[in-house]
Each structure stands twice: as C-alpha cells, then as structure tokens.
Amino acid sequence: MERIHVAVRSRPLSPEDARSSPWRISGNTIAHSAQSSIRFEFDRIFGQECRTSEVYETRTKHIVDSVVQGFNGTVFAYGQTNSGKTYTMRGSANEPGIIPLAVHDLFQRIEEHMDREFLVRMSYMEIYNEEINDLLVPEHRKLQIHESSEKGIFVAGLREEIVTCAEQVMDFMSFGESHRHIGETNMNLYSSRSHTIFRMVIESREKGDDNEAEDSCDAVRVSVLNLVDLAGSERAAKTGAEGVRLKEGSHINKSLMILGTVIKKLSEGIEGQGGHVPYRDSKLTRILQPALGGNSNTAIICNITLAQVHADETKSSLQFASRALRVTNCACVNEILTDAALLKRQRKEIEELRAKLRNSQSDHWGEEILNLRNTLLQSELEKERIALELEEEKKAKEQRDKRLIEQAKKIENLSSLVLNSERDDRSIAFSKDKRRVTWCPGPKARQFGIEVLGPVEEGPTSSTVRNERNMGMPPHFEELMQGSYASNDEPCANACSPSDMAKYTEDVSLPDSHALLHVTNRRKTNTMKKSDQEQFGGTAGELIIPEDAHDGNNALQSQECTVPCVVSSLSARESEAILVIKQLQDQIKLLEAEKSSIQTNLDDVLELATQQKTSFNEKYEKLQQNALAAQEQAKVANEKLSTLSATIKSNQEVAYGFLSNVLMETEGINLGMHQLRNSVESALSFIDELSQNLLMMAQGILEVKHSAHEDIRQFGSMVRDYEKLSACLMKKVCKLETEKKLLEEQSQDQQNEIDKLKSNLASCEKDIDDCTLQHELEKEGILSELLNLQKEVLTLSSSSLMKEKESIRKELDRTKTKLRETETKLKNSVQEKIKLQSEKAEAHKEVKKLKSQRTLLERDLRKRDSATVDKRHELNSTPQELAGVFDQAVQMQEEYQKLEMHVFDMEAEISSLQEALKTSVAEKDEALSKVELMTSELEDLANKLNSAELERNSLSDEIALLTKRSNSSESTLKRLEASLNSVSREKEDMGMQLTDALLDMESERSIWAAKKKEYLEASQRLNTCLDENRKLSEDLIKVRQELASCREQCRTPEEKLAHSLESNMNEKGIKFCSEACKGSDQFVEKGRTIDGAVGEKELQKQLLMITEERNSLLSETQQMRLIVNEAEVLKENCDRKASALYITNHKLTH
Template identity: 50%
Template sequence: MEKIHVSVRAKPLSQDDAKTSPWRISGNSIAISNLSKFDFDQIFCGSCGTTEVYEARTKDLVEAAVRGFNGTVFAYGQTNSGKTYTMRGSKAEPGVIPLAVNDLFQIIQQDVDREFLLRMSYMEIYNEEINDLLAPEHRKLQIHENLERGIYVAGLREEIVASPQQVLNLMEFGESHRHIGETNMNVYSSRSHTIFRMIIESRDRSEDEESGSSCDAVRVSVLNLVDLAGSERAAKTGAEGVRLKEGSHINKSLMTLGTVIKKLSEGAESQGGHVPYRDSKLTRILQPSLGGNARTAIICNITLAQIHTDETKSSLQFASRALRVTNCAQVNEILTDAALLKRQKKEIEDLRSKLMGSHSEHLEKEILSLRNTLLQTELERERIALELEEEKKAQAEWEKRVKEQAKKIENLSSMVLFSNRDESREHIKRDKRRDTWCIGKLSQEHPGNVYPIIQPSASTVKPGRPNRDMGPLLPFEELVNEDVYVDESFKQKDNNKDDANKDCNLPNPCALLHVTNRKKAPRKKSLPMEDNKFLELQAEYESLFLKFETEKTISDIQLESLRKQLIDSNSFHSKESVESVNYANNGCLIVEKNANFRESDAILVIKRLQEQIKVLEMENLSSQQSLDNVVDLVAEQNICGREKCKELYEELINEQQAARLANEKLTSTETVSNINDGNFDFPISVSLEIEEIASEIQNSKDVVQSAMFMVDDAIKSFSALCDTLLVFKTSVYEDYADQILILNNSQNLISCLRKKIFELESEKVLLDNQVADLQKHLQESKLDAQKSQNSLMDNLEQQKFENAELISYIQTLGKDLSCLTSSTVAKDRETTRKELEKVKTKLKETESKLKIAIQEKTKIEGEKAYAEREIKQLRGQISLLERDINKRDSLAGRRRDSIVERGSKIFDPKRPKGLEQTLQDEHKKLEVLAFESETRIASLEEEITATLKEKEEVISINEGLLLELEGLTEKLNTSTTELYHLKEEIYALKQRLEESDINQENLKSSIKVLMEEKEELAMQLTDSLLEIEEERAIWSAKEKAVLLAIEEHTKSNNVQITSLSTELLELSKEKVQVEELRQKLSCMEVKMHADGVTNNKEMAKLRMRLRGTQAKLDAFRCRYKEAIDESILTNKKYKDQLASKCIEVLNLKKELAAVKGQ
C-alpha cells in the first residue's frame, strides 16, 4: 500500500502579478494570507525546470514500470496553467513524456538479462468521445473490461516501437490530430484529455530459445502519461457555441474525477461504498490508477496570480484530497498455459535426467516410497527395545532397593525382638525413679512447675487404666534393695501391706531435714499418648503397605501397557505395510500422509506412556523413600529409647546406692537422737512423711505397671509391624518374580518381533522387485498426465474458442444493444424530449391562452352584462323616446291642427303677422329635435348591433378555445401514453441489458472457474512433483539410516542389500520383466490385505484391554492419592509426637541435672 505522490508546480508570474499575488510558498507548503494552508510531497516554484519535476517522482515510476509495476502520471489544473507544457515541453526544454521515453529505453538497454517488447498508444477524450490519435479514422471507441486485459479501449491502435525517436514521431503525429482551440485565456487551449500509454512486456532472456525450453512468465506493465484539459469559466474564457460545449464536457469530466478522488480519500471503496468511476470515460480508463493496481503521481499546475485565486484554491483542494488516496501496486506477471506446460515439461525432463544419472540412487529413491512403513516399524522396534532395556535397568535398581529395604526390615525386626527382652525391665527401672526431695514450695507446686509443658497436652488424654487404691507403704529397705524385682513386688503387694507398718524403722528426724521430697508427678496421663503413638505407627505401616500394593498394581498396569504398545506397534506397522502396497497401486501419495499422521500419533502415545511411566516411577521412589524414612524413624526412636532406658537404669542404680547410704546414716542418727533427746513429737512427723513416701512409692508402682502394659502393647505392635514387613518382603519377592516373568515375556516378544523383522525383510525383497513395476506405472501415469494435459489443452483451446465466440457474440450484442440504445433510444429520447418540450410549450401557451381567454371571457361577460344593462337602459330610453315621440307626434298633430286652425286664422286678415313667425320658429325647433332624436336612435341601434356582433365573436372565440383545449388534452393524453410506452420499452431494454450482463457475468464466472480449475490442475501437478521430490529425499535419508541400523544388527541383511542393489541395477536395464513383477505384487497385496485384517482384529482386542487397564489405572491413582494424603497426616502426627517426646526428654534431663546437683 502506497499513497499517491502529489507535487505542485507554479507557473512563472510577471512582476506586477508577483507583487499582487496572495499566495506564499514555504518549503513543501503553500498558504493564502495565513487563512488556509496546504502541504504536499513537493512544491516547485516558477523558476524550477521540467527535469526537476520529472526526477522528483516520474523517473521512479518509469523504473518501476520496467520491473512490472503499472504507473500513471497526470497533470491537473485550470486552463492556461502549464499542463501541456509540463507534459510535452518544448525543443529547448523537453517535457515529462519525452524524458520518460528516453529513460525507458536507456533502462531497457542496461537490463541485459531480460528481453522487452514495447507498444504505444495515444488517445484523446473529446466531448466524452474516445478518439484514436494514431488512427484518426477510429472515432467514438468503446471501453471494455475482461479478466485478461482488465479495462481497455476496444479498437485502439497499438504501435510496436523500438526507439525513442519513433515514439516521439508517433506522438507528434497524434498531436497534429488533437483538438485545440482559442479562448480569451489561451491561444492554444487543449480542448480534450489525452492519454499517452506505453505497454511494456518482458521476460527472462534464455539461451535455448530455439529448442523451445524457455518457460518464463511474461511481465506486462502499463505506463500512462495523461495531459488533462484545464477547468475553465465561461465568463473568463469567453467561450461560446462549440467552445462552450467543449468547456462544459471538460468541467463535467474533471468534476467526476474530483468526486472519485473525494470518495477514495474518504475510504468509501474500503467501506463498501460506491465510487462513480463510470460517470466519466476519463475516470473509467484511469480506474486502475485511482486506488487500484498502479503507482500514481499527480502534477498539480497552478497560477499564483490574484485573478485566479478561486481556481488555484480549488486545484489545491483537489490535490490535497488526492494525497489521502492509497494504491496497491503489484508486479503484473502473466503465466500462460503454454508457459506452464513448458515449465512442467522442463521439470519432468530434469527429474528424468536426475533419475537416469543417479542409477542405483534413483532406484533406491523409488524404493523408499514402499519401504517407509517397514523402516518406521524397525525404528519403533528399536525404540521399544531401548525402553525395555531402560525398564530392565530400573527393575534392577528397584530390586536392589527392595533387597536393601528387606535387610533394614530384618535388622529392625531383630532389634525389636531384643527390646522385647530388655526394654521392659528398663522401663520398670526408669519408672521407679523418684523426683528430687524438696521441702517447701517444691512439694506444693510439683504438678505445675515440674511439667509445665507436658501437662496441658497430657490432660486431654484419658488414662489408659483406672486408678488403683492406695495401700500401706512398703518398708524402706525393700525400696532401697536393688535385687527386688517389680514382678515380685506386685505379687507380694497385698501380703506386705500389714508388714510394712510393723517392720519399718523410722529414720532420724534431724537427718530427714536434709532429705528432699520423693513425691513424683503422676505420669499416667502421658502414657496413653504413647499408646496412641504406637497405634499411629501401626496405621502408618498399614498405609505404607497399601501404597506398596498400589505401586505394585501400577507397575503391573505399566507392564501391560508396554505389552499393548508392542502389540499395537506390530499391528500398526503391519497396517502401514498393507497401506503402503495399496498406496503403490493408487498413486503413492495419500497413504504416506496417513502413515506419517499415524506415526506421529503413535509417537505421541508412546511419549505419553513414557511420561506416565516416569511419573509412576517417581511416585514409587517417593513412596519408597517415605517408607525408608518411617523405618529409619522407628529405628532411631528404638535406639533413643534404649539409650534413655540405659541412662535411667544407671541413674536408678546410683540413686539406690545413695539411698542405701542415706538409710544407713539415718538409722544411726535416729537411734542417737532418740536416745539423747527423747523427743516423741518428731517421730510422729517422720512417720507421716514416711506414709507419704509410701503413697508415692505406690503411685510409682502403679505408673510402672501401666508402663509395663504400654511396653507389652508396644511389643505387640512391633510384632505386628514385623509381620507386615515380612508380608511386604514376600510381596516384594512376588513382584520381583512377576517382573522377571514380564521381562521374559518381553524378551519373547522381542524375539517374535525379530522374527517378524526377518519376515518383513523378506517381504522387502519382494517389494524391491516391485519397484520396476512401479517405475513403469509412474511412466504410464506421466504419459496419462501428459495426455490429460493435452486433453486439457484441447479443452482449454475449445473453451477459449467458445469463449471468444461468446465474447464476440456478446460484443456484437453489446454493439447492437449500444447501437440500438444509442441510435433508437437516443433518437426516440430526443424526439420524445422535443415533442415533450413542444407539448410543454404548447401546454404553457395554451394555459396562458386559457388564462387570457378566461380573463377575456370574464371581461367579455362583464362587458356583456354591462352592454345588456346599457341595452336595457337604451331600450328604456328608446321606449321613453318613443313615448316622447308619440307625445310629440300627438303634440305635433295637435299643433298641426292648431297650426291649421291658426293658418286658417292667419289667412284671417284679422290675425296678426307675429304669431305666424313664432309658429314657424317652433316648428323648426321641433324638426331639429326630431332629427336629433332620430340620429340618436340610429346610433344606439348601431351600437346594439355592434355589441351583439362582438358577443357572437366572443362566443365563437370561446368555442374555438374550448376546442383547442380539448385537442391539447387529447395530445397530452397521447403523449403521456407514448411516454409510458417508451418507459416500458426502456425498462425492457434495461432488463435485456441486465440479462445480457448477467449472461456475460455467468460466462465470465464460468471462464473464471475454468481458469481456476486449470490453475488448480497446474498447481496440483507442480505440488505433486514437489511432493514426489521431497518424499524421495525423505525416503532416501530414512532408507540410509535404517539400512545402517540393519547392517549393524544383521550381516545377512548386508548380503541381501548388496544383492538387491545389483538386482536393481539390472532391473534399470531390463524392463521386460514388468508383467511377472505385477503378478507378484498382486499376490503380495492379497497377503498384506489378509495380514491387515488380522492386525485390525488384534488392534480392536488390544484397545478393549487398554480401556480396562486405563479404568484400573484411574482407580489405582485415586487410591494412591488417598494413601499420600494419609501419609501426610501421619507424618504431621509423628512430628507432633516427636516434639512432645523431645519436650519430655528435655524435662527428664532437667530433672536428672537437678538430682545430680543435689
């Protein structure tokens, strides 16, 4: 993943523009009056040349294109910003395209190891139509896409070029056909986008091309150098007519490019969003370069003049968005079917040459595929033999330890028997020992001060025997006499009760003042603790005996598991031998993997069992150590007890001697003092003290008796321990005998295994004889593979032909559809649009006319009403006038009558002349009035007729408008129906197009599936060849190792191997005996199959037994854990007992020290 490289190049400014420019450049950032700042990969000021711009990034893209990466460089910016100059340059300063072409050919000349084929094409996008500049007659080309070529322009001319001058000549030819126009901003303004494309094909240079063995893949890369037309404003460029149309198409395509860059910078494609590549032909062609498989660089050309601030800002915004777009460029390597076949043929030939050159090694490698199982069995047998030897060693060590333990047990038993004779007396003598006499506070505080530590623990234990009744005191002489035995004293206890008071001689009271108190603290409470200790010892020995039994069972289970492992290994390897033969028949691949898998499983099982055996051995050792520790503790306790008894016995003897001396002194002093002083009160006190001493002696006798009972119990427990140890010894010997039997059985198994090994070696000889057959089988399989490859090639060619036909058919369909859609649909759309526009205009006109007519109608109706009102008024006036006329006529008639009468009277001479004149004047006035009224009536009648005519005209106009409205509504209905039908036709055409697209996609998917199957077959072939080589190498190594082992063990195998090697060398030359070997192999397969069936049955039985033994093992483990817990508890108890014993010993030592000090 790499981002698009964006660089900015500023056009040089004049001095006036430079002074007024609001832009400021600092390093690789450009800002406008500190309002908005833009950072880019590189910014070139006006003084920088085109070579610097080219070397910044384009040169790297050219080098990468030679290595197989796609590359694209395009110049973007507003009109008159220097894009064409940057890309094409001039004679004095060449542009990016000439520099890239020259560098491309120089790099190709330096690369000697590869051979190249260069093609170039030159196209323009003018008014969203693709034209071929190298073939001007190729216009309105279409964009297509397929798996092989990706997105391409169909019908585009590609010229094979061999020199940079040829490329530049073709580019000049294409430039002569490019659309260039004049605007207010630029005299030579590019009116189209141009894409200069170099297609670079390369492969490794091979010396043996004539032989046809070169099979290297072809690298195909595309280098696009794009000169975009500039975005422009019609107000600034003054574009009209054709130039305005060109500018609108340019702005539309650049706007689509901007939206694509914006969507890609926002991560719409990675998030599953839509990126509108298809909205413009420019973005559709450059789709791989925008977020696809290409390395892309953008050169953003700007002008820093103040007039073009908005355009410059929009260009920089586009460039900053492009910085966030990432591409994923990869080496485009095409590996054709022919190249694959050539590569595989070459590998097969190499393998054949290796096989033919290695002779015996070649045959041994082929044998390895069949000997694998046998070698594995031999290796595992050796492992099992080593394990058995280790087990023998461990068994011998264990036997030694058992013997040592038996010796220790014998020594301990002898020691226990000795203590049965002597320790009873020592205990008695030790218990007869009395405390040091002391007058005063010691006689009162003897329980609490003498045994401050033991008493709390002893108080919790109940006494083992009930308290005896205290009898009379014994004579002092009997207590001092060392020849008196405790047994006799107990027998004569009742007889001496009465004699003790009679025969006792009281000592001198003055001498008794210096004698300490003989009262001892009762020890009955501590003796039951000793009983508990002996019981705990006995329980511990029983637990140890149970541990021994569990360890015995565990060892039995381990031996049984080893037996099962041996049987499993035999059955497993027999299975593997059967499967190896089956594998030889089925292709020598699948069974080897299964065998390796089973071998790994068997090794894992053996390792687990070994770990379990080690754990059990460690547990056995720990239990033995704990038993040894317990035995040592018992022995140490016995020795310590004996030493303590001896010390106490010696102290008793010394105390008895001291008591005799004291007794003699007392007798002598008592007689003297009694005679001289005659004090009778003192003997009473002495007698009381003697009674107390006698009671203490009685208590000591009771303590001695309880100690005797304890000693008897201890003797019994030691005898029981001896019995358990003897049983343990017998069980150990029995286990030893069982293990000897197991070893014998294992040796028998080893002998059986060796026999089987000899049988397998004989079978191996037969398998060696089958190698030639397998070799032929391999050759046949190779021939079959070649045939299958040829058939696949034929099928692929047929499929390619069919695909080409289908593609051509689809293309024709697409062309027809496109023609139909482009011609008919476009025409229909245009006609419908025109008609719709006309209808809309007519509708608008009619609506306006309707509105006007309605308004006129309302006006006319108002006028009509007004006219009717006027007519009514006029009619009223006419009626009034008629009335007036009638009145006037009547008046005129009357006046005429009167005039006639007056005329008659006038002619009367009697009438005067003035009356006649007045009458004439009145008559004239009446005539004038009549004329005026007539004229007024005539004018009113004319107005009425005119209004009636206008009314009729308005009514006729309304009727015409209504008719026009009806016609327009009918036209609207027809146009809507036609539009509906057109929409249906368009929908049907879209459905057809979708169906054709679906069919095309299905065809593409089928082609993809076929290609994938072809690739999978090729990969399988390569993998199979590699696996065969690896397996052969592995088999060779294992074969050598096992052969060395077999040579060490048996000399006969060496003779057989040498004979086999000679036979194999002969078999490489003699291929005639293949059929006989096949028959032998089939017989061996039948035998191996039968052996496999029997081995499977044995394996099932052994698995059942293994499950049972595992259940037993789990039970024994539970018991063993319980025994360990019990042993931990007993150890804690023993430690507590040892601590209490040590405290008692310390107290005894203190008492002895006190006695010795006194």
C-alpha cells in the first residue's frame, strides 16, 4: 500500500502581488498569514523560482522507472485557471515540461534494459464538454468508455500509435496539441478548454536466444503511464465567460467537482467500508479510476497562485491536495502469464529442486524414492491396462454375439421363406381336390408379380412386411380371392387361356439371392407354422364356390395349366434359398471358431491378470502408506488445478468472445455492402434525373439559339443602316483606329495570360499524376504488408497466438486507417484535379469569347475602313459638282438635322439592342457552361460508380478473407483447447511428482535423523547390541564379496558394465513409458468422456477425432523423448552407485 504523492508549485508573482500576498511558505508547509488555522503540509512545496526539472526529479522520475519495471503510473496537474498547469506538463522551448522529460527518460531506461524486449504505444485524447475526442485522429469524436477483464477500463476506437523514439512521440504530441480546444478569457489568452490525457502503454518480455528459448519465460509485462493536464477551475465573474466559453467552464467545473468528491470519499475510506464512490459520474474519473485508489503509482502536482485576488481558489486547491494525501493505492506488477509461461516457471522450479536434491547428501534416498514411485506408477498403469483390455474383450464379445444373433435371424427368415413356398405347394394341391377355383389371370397376375418384388427390393420397409405377415395370407392372394368373387358374375371372361398363362409366367419375376438376404423374420417358426395352417384353412374354405358343373370344369382346366408354372418358380426359389443358407452356415462355423480362440485368449489374459494382481497387491500394501501421504498433497494440487481450470475457462470465454466479435464485424461488413448497394441505386436514379434535366436544358438551349439567330438578323439589318449613317462621320474612324490598337494590345496580354494558365494547368496535372502514382504505390505497399502479416499470423506458434493476434489486429486496423487516409487523399487530389479541369475549361471558354470578340471587332474595323475609303473617293469626285448643288445645301442641312435626330434615336436603340445582345450572349455562355458542368458531373458520377463497384469487389474479397480467418481462428482455438488440456494434464503430473518428491525427502530426512539417534544410542549400548554386531559383520562379509566382484569387474572394461546397465534400464524405461502413455491416453479419454457428459456432445466428438490423430503422433514422439530421458537418468544412477561402491570400498580398506 502506498499513498498518493502530492507536490505544490506556485506561479511567479509581480512585485505588487508579492507584497500583498497573504500566503507564507516555510519548508514543506504553507499557511495563511491572517488566519493561523489555515495551514497545510505536503510532500514537497516548490517556490516561485523553481524549475520544472526539479519537480520532475522529486517523484515523476521514480514513477517512470517503475513503469519500465511493469507498474502503472499516473501524474496529473490540478489547479485553477491561469495557474501554470499546461506549462508544468508541456513546458516551453527553453524549459521542457514533465511530458517531454518523462518521454526521454522512458526511452533511456528502455535502452538500459538490454535483457528485455519492449513495445511502446501512445495515445492522446481530450475530454471536451464531457465528450471524448481523439487528438491523433480528429475525425474520431464522441468515443465511448468500455470495461473488460483483459484490458480493464479503456476507450473504444482510440488510436494507438507504435513509437520507437522520443522524437516520434513529440511529433505526435505536437500534432495532437494543434487539435486541442483552446480559448481566450479575461484571465488567459490561451486557456485550455478541455482535459487532456497523454497515455503510453509499455509491453515487455525477456529476450531469449535460440539456446535459451526453453529456459526463458513468456510472461509479458504491460504497464500504462498516464500524464494528465486538467483544465482549470474558473469563475465566470473573473473570466468574463459568455456563450460557448460559459458552457465550457460549467462542464470543466462539474468534472473537477466530481473529481473532488471521489478524492474526498477515498480519503474517508468509504470504499473500504463498502460504500459507493461515484467514478461513473464523470468520464474523467472513470478513465482515471485505476489511478485513484487502484493499481497505480500516482502523483499530483497542485498549481496555485499566491496573489490576494485568488485567495479563495488557492485555498480550495490546497484542500483538494490535502485530501489526496490520505488516498492510498496498491500498485503491483502487471504481468500476463500464459499456460506455457506458467509451465516454464514450474519447470524451472522443479529443475532447481532437483538440483538441490542432487547437491544434498540424500542421493541414495532419492534413488529409492524414484524406484518406489516408478513401481507405484507401473502397478497402477498395469491395473488400468488390464481393466481396459477386459472391457475391450467384453465389447468385442458382445459385438460377436450380436452378429451371431443377426445371422441366426437371417437363417430363420430364409427358412420361413422356404416354408411359405411349401405352403403354396400344399395350397395348390389342396385346391385341385376341390370342386371349383377361379385362378386370377391377366392384370391381376401382373399385380401379383409387382407385389412380390415390392417388399423385397425396399430394404428399410420391414414394418410393412411384418404387418402383412401378421394379417394371415399375403396381400396378392387376398386380392386373388376378391377377384374370384367378382368373377362369379362373368365366368366366361375370367377363364384362363394358354396365351394368358404364358404372359403370366413372363410377368412373374422372382427375387435374387442378394435380395433374400435383406428379408428378416422376427417370429419363431412354430408360431409361423400355426398361422400358415390357419391361413391355409381359411383360403381353402374360401376357394370352394358352388356353381354350375360347366364352370367348374373350365376352372379345373385353367388350374391345371397354372400349377406347373408356379411349382417351377417355387422350386427355383427354394434352390436359391438353400445356397444362401449354406453360405450362412459356413460363416457361422467360422465365427464360432473365432469365438473359441478369443475365449482361450480371454482365459489366458485373466490368468495373467490374476497373477499380476497378486504381485501388485503385495506391492500395493507396501506402498499404501506412501500413497496416503501423497493424497494429502494431491488435495492441494487439486485446488491449484481448480484455479487453473477457472483460468482456462476464462480464456475459452475470451476466445468465444473474440469469435463473436469477428462475426459481428462480418455482419457490419454485410450491412456496409447493403448500404453501398442502396447508394449505387440512388446514384443511378440521380443519373436518370440528370439525363432528363440535360434533355430539358438542351431543348432550352436550342430555343435560345433560335431566338439569338433572330436577334442577330435584326441586329444585322440595324447595323447596315448604322454603317450607312456612320460613313459620314470621319472623326469617329480615327477614334476607332486608336481603340483597335488598344484592343490588339489587350488581346496580346490575354493571350499571354492564357499561355500562363495552360502552363500552370500542365504542371498541376503532372503533380496530380505524381500524387496518384505515389498513393497507388503506398496502397500496394500496404497491401503487401497486409499479406506478409497474414503469412506471419499463419506461421505463429500456438502458445503466443492470442497475443500476437491482438497485435496483428491492431496493425491491421492501423493499415486500414492508413488506407482510408490514402483514399481520402486520393479523393481530395481527384477533386482538385476536377476543379483544375473546370478552371481550365472556363479559361478555354474565356479565350474563345475573347477570340470571337476580337474577330467581330476586326470585321467592324474593316467595314469601317472600307466605308471611309469610299467616302474619301466620293469627296474627291464631288468638288466639281458642288457649285451646281449649292442651292440644294440648305435643304440638305435641314434634312441633315432631321437625320441627326434620327441617328441619335437609332444610336439609343442600338445601345439598347447591344445590351440585349450582351445579355443573350451571357445567357448563352451560362447555358453552355452549365451543359459542360453537367457533362463533367456525369463523368464524375460514372467514375464514382466504377469506384463503388471496385470497392464492392474489394469488400467482397475482404469478407472472404475474414471468413477464412474466422475458420482458421476456429481451428486454432480447437488446437489451443487441446493443447491446454494436454498442458494441464502434464502440469498435474509434474505437480504430483514434485509433491511426492518433497514428501519423500521430508520422510527420508526424518528417518535419517532417527537412524542417527539410534546409531548414537547403539554406540553407547554396545553390550546390549550383540545381534546388531553380528548383522554388521555379515554385512561386512557381503560388502567384501561385492568389493571383490567389483574389483574383478573393474579389471574388465567398464563399458560392459555400462552397456548391461543401460540395456536393463532401457527395457524397464520402455515398458514404463509405454504403460505411462497408455495410462495418459486413458486419462485423456476419461476426461473427454466427462466433458462430453457435461454438454456439447457433437462438438466434443469432432474434437476427439482430431485430437486422437494428433495425440497418436505426439505419443510416439513423447515415448522416444521419455526413453532417452530415462536412459540418461539410469546412466546417472549407475554412476552414482559405482561411486558409492567405491567410497564404501575405500572406507572398508581404511
């Protein structure tokens, strides 16, 4: 348990505020000068001249070090607005804040830990108006908080970037800060309007070389570092907040008030008393819940201002900080242990214990313990093996009995068929003695043949055959009798002719011998014979029909014709049935011979079992005492196993949850496909509407063209009149020439501008093409990365699949986001290209307009030039006639005045017409531009449709990939479940062996101590222990004999002794390994049968089929490994025995 560390930092004051400040700091205490009761003491108080690096060194540096070691850490700045919180956390260019210092220090610590591998991820979020926004992805807004058993409390949809250096982290941080909400108030120009949480997740595990891979542990440490910059509490009267700023301030004050209540409740110990702490009332406290009274090392930096104006705010901030001092956290190392990691740890512990046992003095006792344990296991395994063999023999015997019963039933059915044929013969012979029988020819005979074959060919319909037999006569005979009753009215029609009889014999078809095998009879022959006699009597009674003698003679003749045919068919049937019966009898003899051989084998096995049982019972009685002690420790192991099974179940639930998430994602993709289809349909409908609008616009343009042509014609007539009148005005010609020059200059300037625009357009198009190529290359690279990731996922081992699946899933999400970003960039570039193309088209239109205006002006100038030349010629020719026309000048002047008035009127009309023409031309240009825009929009829509189709194809491919992944994940889950079961069983065995070894060690030590005491007592009482001396002398003689034999053997090569020992122990090891494997398989089958009884039998059956094939291969490899291990152990034991014999020999000689 560790309490929250609280430090106070005061903002520098102006000289005037410093003089009037009511607060006094002495050491780590701060007090109010006017009120002596207001006094606070903290872990550290920093003055106005302190640097941020000093604040970092006090506590934050230790938190960063603990984060690298696997502990969670949180540091946040609290205080009123304009107190220096953001400056403390971020710093400046000259003095870095806590976040940059922590980031650089974190990566330095990671570089120092060379024995571990690290993966660092970062995220940056803000809480603005109680809404969580992702600052790294500004589009991700209004994110939700979730909680799970694996991740704890987390924000769904928050982007996490993998970082490798401090500079990369600072770049992401500066990008996030550019999207943070900042506003201006009366107290601060750049006031933070939201709480920000800068989070870094550090994952680490031990490095392992290829040689040390088995010894290393796969435990992964996951720690979180939260660096929080809280928005400051504020008063609207001081900040002058209105509108949006007032709303922001109310949300900030509300969240800080809830944070204060949470700290107050925790400081009072309400959570320990079972009370409620309102973490969920605010998103800030919900996210920081682990840091407040949870699993984290937490530090609070309380920023204050010591000015007189802010005395109340400073007092409330200090009260909050003093309450936070009383809150305690319980930080621990966050370590994720898989089953493989636990097994490796336990193996390490077992190896350490074995090393201790080897190094201890009780080597001889350890060998005896191993021998006793091996004999126990062998006895138990042999018992179970014998029980299994007996069960298998019983099952085989039952199956053989069933086969014999079925074959006996088949024989009875065939014999019943033979009896039925004899009954038919007897019925025919009996019917000859009667007076009259009408045998049914023609179509009835065909029905008879069909009904004979029907039940024989249809194997499964044995119920119909059984019902017909129970009814008495077969159905075709009953129909025959009904036909004979019906024939009484028409005796001549029913008479049988030889041709009809031939047809009848051809139509009747007998069943094959294979078909007769499918016929079953489930009744006894005695009951069948009785029923046949009754049926025979009934049919014989019905066949006697009193009629005329002539009819009776005809019936007897027809019956004489039919009898030999039926007899021949029945004899053929009997011969086929006899052949089948002979074959079945041969099979029965063979089965009886097999049964007798199996019975002899069973007797031998039972004799061996009884012999082994007697020997094992003797061993069992000796080892029963050790087994009782082992059972006590087995209970402890079972408790551990129960905890392990609970963890395995939780892992299974997580796996099922992952599968459900995958299914939900596939459903979401299907919904997206439906939405795309709807959008495509809407786009098609919109295109149809656009085509209709285009047709309407085209019609309107044609109408405008017709009206424009008419206006141009009228204008042409008016221009002609105007040209005739303007020919008289020479002065205007000079002005027009000057205007011509000016227009030519303007046209040249415009052409230069057009050339510049064309060059700019060409450069823009090149840039767009380059951008598209770059985006396509990036896309291809990302797709190749995706394929590589998928290949790496397939090649991953089953032990680390779950973790690497999560990392791969995150990388896939990142690649998807990158693809989305590239797609957005492509879309933006395409839009820019479209805009440039539209601008280019407009520029071309303007050029065309200018060219047309230029040509019109040139035409006007040419016409005017020609008119002036004509006038000049006329003026040169008229001076001779002026004398004769002088009288008419007065009249011409009057007319000229009138014409001038008319000209003025005409000029006004022309100007109005020119304006109308300009408006019409402008409308025409607008209509043409609209048409071009509509065509461009149509092209864009066609491109969008093509892109939508491509996206749909890509989505379908992604769906197929996801389905494949889901199938592969299901198969991997099944494999993981099987491996977990095998691992748990291995763990049980290892735990049992450990507990047995420890118990045996303790018992042996106690025995050894007792023997030492007995030896001391025997040495003191030599007179009373003569018998023991005799025994010791005998032991000495035996030891001397063994020494002599050992010396003789030592003279011979030592390889013979080693070879003989290895061969003997290898045989024992092979027997033990085979029996152990059989026992483990039996335990596995028992466990599976128990799991199948609990539920989901069908799935378990499929799993059993797969795991049996896998276990068969694994058992072979494990047998070889066990044989090798046992051989090594036996070698070590032989070496120890040889050394012990050498030591005893040395002692005896001395």
